[in-house]
Amino acid sequence: MAIDHSAPHTATTHTIPLGFLCGAGAGALWGLVFLAPEFVHDFTALQLAVGRYLVYGALASILIVPRWPDLKRHIHQRDWLALFWLSLFGNTLFFIFLSQAILLGGVALTALIIGFLPVAVTLIGSREKEALSLKALAPSLFFCLAGAISIGWQALTAPGSAQQSPLAVFYALAALASWTIYTVGNSRRIKQLRGVSLHDWNLLMGLATGAQAMALVPFAFMWGQPGHTTPQWETFVAVSAAVAIIASFSGNALWYQMSRLLPLTMTGQMILFETLFALIYGFLWDWRLPHSSELAAFFFLVLSVLTCLSAHRPKNVHRHATSSQQSAEI
Template sequence: MGTLCGVGAGALWGLVFLAPELARDFTPLQLAIGRFLAYGIIAFFVIMPRWPVLKSRLKKQDWRALFWLSLFGNTLYYILLSKAVQSGGIALTSLVIGFLPVAVTIIGSRDKGAVSLTSLLPSLLLCGAGAVCIGWQALKAPEATHQTSMGLLWAITALLSWTAYAVGNSRSLVRLSTVSVHDWNLLIGLVTGAQAACLVPIALLSGHLDHDLMSWSCFVGVSTAVAIIASFLGNALWNKMSRLLPLTMTGQMILFETLFALIYGFLWEGRWPRPIEVAAFTLIVCSVMTCVSAHRKHHRTFSNAAMQSSRNGV
């Protein structure tokens, strides 16, 4: 069930990579504000009936966690992601985000009872090989340009931001047993919406607001669609998955976002993937499958050891 939730979240989140292309006339800051204002408004109306109960269950440290998770996982991440897509393209950006499992797995391997890095080594090597393919395409391929290199830089920065979110969110959900994953998702939406509202004056002062009615209509439509599909539904599936899977496996699940984003990107650009992209795609899929296999073996070993210990105690 945890893996299925991860696949669903990836399929919905992959659509986020299309938004900067669909509304290319708008800046990454404007795209982030539009998406998360819509997300915040939706979260506000859905959460209001349960607000008195939720408020009593949250401590000061929980509100601090919500602020930083909203910043690194939504506001800052989406600005960086949009800049990466508009500079380097959908395929490059989505493949770089596929690096996330390496960082999260290494961090999660320190958790108690986690799968060891030795067991995860085949998965990490496959993911690393895929990363080499990505780097070659961005820096050494004949079609690479200075703008492509900048796209790579923005994508790496977005990756760091999302790594911080993935680790912090997973650990927060484990700690907060009194708050459902659905309510946690809505609370993040509420805080993210407030952050987006605070950014509106900056967007107004920076200009770039001279658009026709058709462009503004497209912007509103894209922002609302991404807020509902990716932020509301996608985050709900991801939070559900975060409570069902260990942190070392949580990072691997983000690769499904990479896979779906690539598919959407190729459909948008109307082309077949290049050989180097096929290689990266294949290596990432193999990385996920070997990671899932390692966790299954670890779970069986842990269960057998616990059963044997129980018998010895009797």
């Protein structure tokens, strides 16, 4: 059934607990993506991205068939244009930029830069109507920055750490910009949907992303790529399908629900869950305990989310809205 919100969301109507749980769930599923390359060493990041999004697109195509007769009446040219750009920045380009940054500069440097995403989104979100002020969000932003720095500190200062490539910084910054554009644009777009449910939006995003993946097939598989054995292809297909279903389909569905429930100033903070879960999965994969700087990162990131939640408590939001209204009247 389509979800239609005839009135715009305000800070006092956001369902914070449910949105928080959806954001945490999305981060838990997205964090698994960082383990995917460990299973397919013989394939490039571009090949893994194309495989992932081809499966995502195929799954979306199958599931959207029974919905299409009703859905096509609500989808217009501007919606397809929005889907193209959002899927480009949020899926295709972001994954390619992120993979290149990790390849050239390592996980630490990439995580350090991507860790500033909540700050970028929160700064943009603070300009939204009835949004909390930067002063109210300052503690959360501080802990976010501290956590981002702590994430990369251990590897960046470890003996024998490789010289970081300037190109790695460029790709990491490009990934940061790409995901910021997507997060802000998608959060605003889905709150304007009429006659299109969040499930439908997820399927439509899959169609757009799958089409882009098909366009990249020649670059990923046909030009100058080494051959692979049958077992390697079987593993690649299995990993691509798993990542598509777990991260692209299920993770995105939770993220879209969260984006509709939470204000933009809080949406950015929820991406910290992906970082937290990625670190947890990494420790389990390496079968080791976290170092002191990694424990500090956990501590700061958890504090960032908790202080953000505290700032968005209904009484704080109501107080801010009343103060803004009084200032406007003066």
